[in-house]
Structures are given as C-alpha cells and as structure tokens.
Amino acid sequence: MSQNPLPVAERAGAVAGSVKIAIEGVEKRFDARRRIVHALGPLDLEIRSGEFVCLVGPSGCGKSTLLRLLAGLARPSAGDVRIGVRDPRRPLTAMVFQDYSIYPWKTVRQNVEFPLLVNGLSKGERRARADQWLDRTGLAQFADSHPAQLSGGMKQRVSIARAFAMEPEILLMDEPFAALDAQMRFILQDELLQLWQEHRRTVLFITHNLDEALLLGDRVAVMSARPGRIIADLEVPFDRPRTGEIRGSAEFAELEQQLWQLLRAEVEATRGGVDV
Amino acid sequence: MSELMDRPARRDLADGGWANVVERTPGPADLDPARHAARRRRRDTVLRVGAPLLLLLVWQLVSMTGALSPNLWPSPAKVFGAFLEMLRIGLLQEATLASMNRLLVGYAVGAVAGYVVGLALGEIRPLRIALVPIVSALYTVPKLAILPLLLLIFGLGDAPKVILIAMGVFFILAISTVANVIGVAETDREPAASFHSSWLQTQVHVVIPAIVPGTFTALRIACGNALLILVGMEFIQGESGLGYLIWNSWQLYRADRMYVGIVVVAVLGALFQSLVGWIGQRLAPWAQLTDRTPV
Known part of the structure; x- marks a missing residue:
C-alpha cells in the first residue's frame, strides 16, 4: 500500500x-x-x-x-x-475484542466489510478497503473462508483487519x-x-x-x-x-x-x- | 465532586482544533440505579396488565357503538356474564377438567417419549442415520388426518385424543432434541472424555444439562401444539371438553359462550406455557429462558 x-x-x-x-x-x-x-x-x-x-x-x-x-x-x-x-463522518472508535468477536456466519471478507456497510460505504469501496486490509494482514487467501476454518491467531488478525479497515x-x-x-x-x-x-x-x-x-x-x-x-x-x-x-x-x-x-x-x- | 466541576482539562481538549467533542457521561440508569430499576419494573407491569385490558376496552367500546352484530361479536361484558353463568351451572369446570385431563396425559407421554427417542437418535449415529428421515417424514403428516384410523382402532373414548396429542408433542421434542444433542459443543464433551467418563456419565453430567435450555424451548412450543390438536379433535368428535363447548355453543348460536370457551383455552395455553418456562428456569438457573430484566 x-x-x-x-x-x-x-x-x-x-x-x-x-x-x-x-x-x-x-x-x-x-x-x-x-x-x-x-x-x-x-x-x-x-x-x-x-x-x-x-x-x-x-x-x-x-x-x-x-x-x-x-x-x-x-x-x-x-x-x-x-x-x-x-472528522465526524469517520468512525470515532473501533474495538478489537479479546475473544475476537467475529461473526461465524460471515466469511472473513464479510466480517471485515460489515462495519463499512454499517458506515454506508458503497459495495465497491467496501470490497476494495476490505481486500486492502486482508492483504495487509496476510489474510488474502482466506477471504472467502468462514472463521471456523481459521486458527486463533488468524481469527484475531481478522478482528484487527476489521478494526483498521474502519479507519477510526x-x-x-x-x-x-x-x-x-x-x-x-x-x-x-x-x-x-x-x-x-x-x-x-x-x-x-x-x-x-x-x-x-x-x-x-x-x-x-x-x-x-x-x-x-x-x-x-x-x-x-x-x-x-x-x-x-x-x-x-x-x-x-x-x-x-x-x-x-x-x-x-x-x-x-x-x-x-x-x-x- | 465540586472541584471536578471547573476542569482545566476542558480547555486542553478545546485547544486541539477538533470538529466537535463527544462526551460519555452518566445516564439516568447510572445516576440512580435503584430508581431506574423501579421505574422499569413499574413500566413492565403497566404494559403486561395494560395491553390485554386495552384490547378488552376497545372491544367493549366498539360493540357499544352497535357497529358489530351482537350475535357474532357480543360485548366483553356479555361474555363475562356468560362466564359467570357457566361457572354457576358447572359447565365450564366440567369442560376444563375433561380437556386438561386429555391434554396433560397426552403431553406428558409425548414429551417423555420424544425426549428419550431424541436423545437416543442424537447420541447413536447409526440409529440417527436410519430413523431421522422417517421421523421427519412422519412429522409432516397432519395429525388430524390419521384421526379416523385411530378411531377405528381405539374406539370413541379418550384414547385417540390422548394418542394424537402425544404424537404432536413427541415429534416436536424428538426433532429438537436430536438437534440439541448434535449441537452440544465438543468443548463441553471433551473435558468429560478426558476424565474417562462413561457414556452414561457423559449423558448425565454433560449432554442432558447442556440441552436443558433447548429442551424447554421445545416443551413450550409443544404446549401450544398440544392445545391446538386437543381443541381440533374435540370439535370433530366427542361430547365433552373445551373444544366441544366452543363448537356446541356456536351451533346453538350462543356466541357469548363460545367466546368464554375461546378465552379459557387461550388463558390455559398461556398459563401452561409459562408454567413450563418457570420449571425450566428453576432447573437451569445458568440459562436465560425467561425474560429476566437486567437491573
């Protein structure tokens, strides 16, 4: 990047x-x-x-x-x-929880995109930003996996990617x-x-x-x-x-x-x- | 507290050239927790009692305008009059007793059988593979559709009704218990396995407690289903019970008595369900089965 x-x-x-x-x-x-x-x-x-x-x-x-x-x-x-x-238009805070708190029913990419969806980003922007951070955190090849298929370290990476992608x-x-x-x-x-x-x-x-x-x-x-x-x-x-x-x-x-x-x-x- | 009121730090934050400042301050629940909790309890009570009262009031007012035919929609006051009369002549008690008898026997038999079969199918894989599709197929057969068959076999007494109620409850319990047992987390099973607990010990100490919440959800759903089957069958066949009372009152153009029957069935159903929920909460204090309002 x-x-x-x-x-x-x-x-x-x-x-x-x-x-x-x-x-x-x-x-x-x-x-x-x-x-x-x-x-x-x-x-x-x-x-x-x-x-x-x-x-x-x-x-x-x-x-x-x-x-x-x-x-x-x-x-x-x-x-x-x-x-x-x-900047009031940007998320003020993003949290990384101890127990990861990523959603098991969403794929890795969907998990990272979720807060961006909530913040009203367009589909293209969400995808681009999520992929950028998945890449940055070494998760690119797991983008379409579900969290259950990942190790604890990987799950926490998803949680970190999600928080950073919000750019809080x-x-x-x-x-x-x-x-x-x-x-x-x-x-x-x-x-x-x-x-x-x-x-x-x-x-x-x-x-x-x-x-x-x-x-x-x-x-x-x-x-x-x-x-x-x-x-x-x-x-x-x-x-x-x-x-x-x-x-x-x-x-x-x-x-x-x-x-x-x-x-x-x-x-x-x-x-x-x-x-x- | 007072020296906190004039804070120099407030100016520090203002120096930062911020677009605005977000504050996190105590809310009403934090400033006076006791009063907040009391107010919430009061509001809950008003809602719980008020909602049905409001409904009755609207019904009464609408029937007083004369917009509704009194033969079809008697006013709540008239229905209440019929209720008192039916109590006096013993009609209501007799019908309720007959219905409750069938309901409770059928429910208990069906629940126990469904639970045991569900546990067995959930725990024993070959049994599950062989029988779950059959159980699912039978479940979808409308229970009332086999009433004629049961009447042929068991005659006109209570037996066909009890059996049909038991079947209705059985399938709900069996199917959800299978799902509950399969859903017991490996992280719950493995500690017991690591202590070398026997199959029976694992059932008693892990599986059965773990599925208590799901079991009681199924039991509560089954309450309504059992009542539905009961009333349906009493419509069709027999000359006692609340279903018969409703149907018979209708045929005699006694709409007021019919409504008494309907309301009694509804109230019994609600009581039955909350009783089951209450028992479940007693048995599983670790699970949240009923709406325990947090303080």
Missing part, C-alpha cells in the same frame, strides 16, 4: 500532541444482586492525539470497563469522558493477544507495531502482559486493584520505529522489573477476591 490517506488527514488541522481523550473522575458501579460493586475509579487519564497508551492492571480492576466506556458501550456512574473528534480515529484493543500462544503473540505484536507505525492513530491497548505494554506503548499506565485507579503513568523511552528486538536490552528488562514492582502489590491484593 503506497497510498495511505489516514495520516495525512490526521495531520491536517491537527494540533500536534493535543489531548484527544480526557477521562476525569470516571467511576463505574455495578448493581449485582442487590450488592453494589465498585468496579472502577475515580480515574483520571489523558491520552494525546496519535499516542499509543497501554493500560496494565490486575484482573478485575476495571480495564475492560474503561474501554467499554470509551467505545460508548456503557456509561460511567460518575465523572465524564471527553473525546475530540477530527481511536483504536481500542482489549487484551487482543491474550488468548494466543506466545509465538503467535510475538508475530502479531510485530505486525501491530508495523501497522501502527505506518498508520498512526490514537490507541488504547489493554494487556496483562508487561512485556507487551513496553514493546508497543508510548506510555504505560498502571491500574490498581478494584476499584481501578491509575497508580503510575510512565513514558516508554524507546525510539520508533521499534521491533521486538528491544526486548533484549537491559533497559527493557529494568523497566519491566520496575512495572512489576508497581503491579505486584495490586495483584496480591486481588488474590482471593472475585472477578466481576
């Missing part, structure tokens, strides 16, 4: 590094059988335009809830989220690689790095995996045990473009250790606790 309309659009009229997403005092409580579960917050976080932010935290801390709030799938119990919109302003990724084996995870992480470095956009990426957070993110925000708050927010110092090779550096190992120290107390606090 020599032509790539998106970064141009992002640059045009954009104030470099301006705040894209402002999360302020956001809380979420669930009413579970007459018991109020305080799942999240109060949480404050700012994400700048074009920034890749990774969010790590112990399970059940409300990471996914936060993502769902940003996607508009749920509303906060208190506080608010504000998102700057560059913000990508929301909810532990997209958590269900994959380590090798497949390495490969897809590298692919995602490449895709993002070519097609920069704002990303909020949730993960359990500290190594993944450091590899992919410009920033890593660490959440506390439930109710999740931001307890640390650190800049990742590695230059772009990156590859998986930075894992071997001493600085990387040191940062990972530092993150683990932060997280350890929180993970231990959740032991014996229940997941929401």
Whole structure:
C-alpha cells in the first residue's frame, strides 16, 4: 500500500500532541444482586492525539470497563469522558475484542466489510478497503473462508483487519493477544507495531502482559486493584520505529522489573477476591 | 465532586482544533440505579396488565357503538356474564377438567417419549442415520388426518385424543432434541472424555444439562401444539371438553359462550406455557429462558 490517506488527514488541522481523550473522575458501579460493586475509579487519564497508551492492571480492576466506556458501550456512574473528534463522518472508535468477536456466519471478507456497510460505504469501496486490509494482514487467501476454518491467531488478525479497515480515529484493543500462544503473540505484536507505525492513530491497548505494554506503548499506565485507579503513568523511552528486538536490552528488562514492582502489590491484593 | 466541576482539562481538549467533542457521561440508569430499576419494573407491569385490558376496552367500546352484530361479536361484558353463568351451572369446570385431563396425559407421554427417542437418535449415529428421515417424514403428516384410523382402532373414548396429542408433542421434542444433542459443543464433551467418563456419565453430567435450555424451548412450543390438536379433535368428535363447548355453543348460536370457551383455552395455553418456562428456569438457573430484566 503506497497510498495511505489516514495520516495525512490526521495531520491536517491537527494540533500536534493535543489531548484527544480526557477521562476525569470516571467511576463505574455495578448493581449485582442487590450488592453494589465498585468496579472502577475515580480515574483520571489523558491520552494525546496519535499516542499509543497501554493500560496494565490486575484482573478485575476495571480495564475492560474503561474501554467499554470509551467505545460508548456503557456509561460511567460518575465523572465524564471527553473525546475530540477530527472528522465526524469517520468512525470515532473501533474495538478489537479479546475473544475476537467475529461473526461465524460471515466469511472473513464479510466480517471485515460489515462495519463499512454499517458506515454506508458503497459495495465497491467496501470490497476494495476490505481486500486492502486482508492483504495487509496476510489474510488474502482466506477471504472467502468462514472463521471456523481459521486458527486463533488468524481469527484475531481478522478482528484487527476489521478494526483498521474502519479507519477510526481511536483504536481500542482489549487484551487482543491474550488468548494466543506466545509465538503467535510475538508475530502479531510485530505486525501491530508495523501497522501502527505506518498508520498512526490514537490507541488504547489493554494487556496483562508487561512485556507487551513496553514493546508497543508510548506510555504505560498502571491500574490498581478494584476499584481501578491509575497508580503510575510512565513514558516508554524507546525510539520508533521499534521491533521486538528491544526486548533484549537491559533497559527493557529494568523497566519491566520496575512495572512489576508497581503491579505486584495490586495483584496480591486481588488474590482471593472475585472477578466481576 | 465540586472541584471536578471547573476542569482545566476542558480547555486542553478545546485547544486541539477538533470538529466537535463527544462526551460519555452518566445516564439516568447510572445516576440512580435503584430508581431506574423501579421505574422499569413499574413500566413492565403497566404494559403486561395494560395491553390485554386495552384490547378488552376497545372491544367493549366498539360493540357499544352497535357497529358489530351482537350475535357474532357480543360485548366483553356479555361474555363475562356468560362466564359467570357457566361457572354457576358447572359447565365450564366440567369442560376444563375433561380437556386438561386429555391434554396433560397426552403431553406428558409425548414429551417423555420424544425426549428419550431424541436423545437416543442424537447420541447413536447409526440409529440417527436410519430413523431421522422417517421421523421427519412422519412429522409432516397432519395429525388430524390419521384421526379416523385411530378411531377405528381405539374406539370413541379418550384414547385417540390422548394418542394424537402425544404424537404432536413427541415429534416436536424428538426433532429438537436430536438437534440439541448434535449441537452440544465438543468443548463441553471433551473435558468429560478426558476424565474417562462413561457414556452414561457423559449423558448425565454433560449432554442432558447442556440441552436443558433447548429442551424447554421445545416443551413450550409443544404446549401450544398440544392445545391446538386437543381443541381440533374435540370439535370433530366427542361430547365433552373445551373444544366441544366452543363448537356446541356456536351451533346453538350462543356466541357469548363460545367466546368464554375461546378465552379459557387461550388463558390455559398461556398459563401452561409459562408454567413450563418457570420449571425450566428453576432447573437451569445458568440459562436465560425467561425474560429476566437486567437491573
């Protein structure tokens, strides 16, 4: 793909590094059988335009809830989220779910075309854009297969292709690689790095995996045990473009250790606790 | 909360030259969950009770305008009068009892037989290959079409009616149980297999629980079907039951009594179905069979 309309659009009229997403005092409580579960917050976080932010935290801390709030799938119990919109005609957010969430009754191509159909693209445009992204994610030869015929890694590629094909302003990724084996995870992480470095956009990426957070993110925000708050927010110092090779550096190992120290107390606090 | 009200960050976002700003703020359900849930329950109750009442009201008003022939469309008030009279002379109780007797016996026999056959066909492949086409073919034969045959064999008593109801229920249960059993996911079967569970243990601990939701959907569909066959047969043959009551009232130009019969059949059908649904929900708390309103 020599032509790539998106970064141009992002640059045009954009104030470099301006705040894209402002999360302020956001809380979420669930009413579970007459018991109020305080799942999240109060949480404050700012994400700048074009920034890749990774969010790590112990399970059940409300990471996914936060993502769902940003996607508009749920509303906060208190506080608010504000998102700057560059182009109202384009999808604001696209989500990559942990369990792929692609439709088994649609072929790979139909899955990628579905959000484009919803957004009113013509048949030709849908086809062209879907094929471009299937090609980019190495799925071209599976375009007419159904998801049941694909491996887990392939399914997650479909889900990523679907999200990128939407060309959203913000990508929301909810532990997209958590269900994959380590090798497949390495490969897809590298692919995602490449895709993002070519097609920069704002990303909020949730993960359990500290190594993944450091590899992919410009920033890593660490959440506390439930109710999740931001307890640390650190800049990742590695230059772009990156590859998986930075894992071997001493600085990387040191940062990972530092993150683990932060997280350890929180993970231990959740032991014996229940997941929401 | 108050220091959050004047947020400097709001200006930050405004600096970005955005076309507009999307906000995600608490909705009414988030600000006051208890009140929201209470309001939703109230609305559900109003809808549940109000819809049939509204229908009755419209019927009453239309018949009061005189636009409808009172011989064909008696007003709800008149039908209610007939209902009370039929209760007083015991006509309704007698008919209901006779019908319910046939219905419940036929339904129980058909459901159990259909379920067992469905399980067997679903689990035993050669049996399935041999018999499913035959079962499907028989299913499409209208049950009432073989009533004359059953009358010849079993005479004029309750037996032909019970058998026909049982057959109607049998096919629904058998066909859907086969589909349910085939649909049990490998990921549900394999853990049990990895523990070396016997065929019987797999049935008891995996297959039967896994198909409970589908089974109860079939049982609920079968309720309506059983009632349909029952009323149809009571029209044609015999001199007791709700179907007979409806048909007989019609022949005697007692439209008011006919409507009483129709309404009683409809109410019984609805009650029967919700009873089956309720039992299913008790047996399968992990499945969502009825409309449990989320808080």
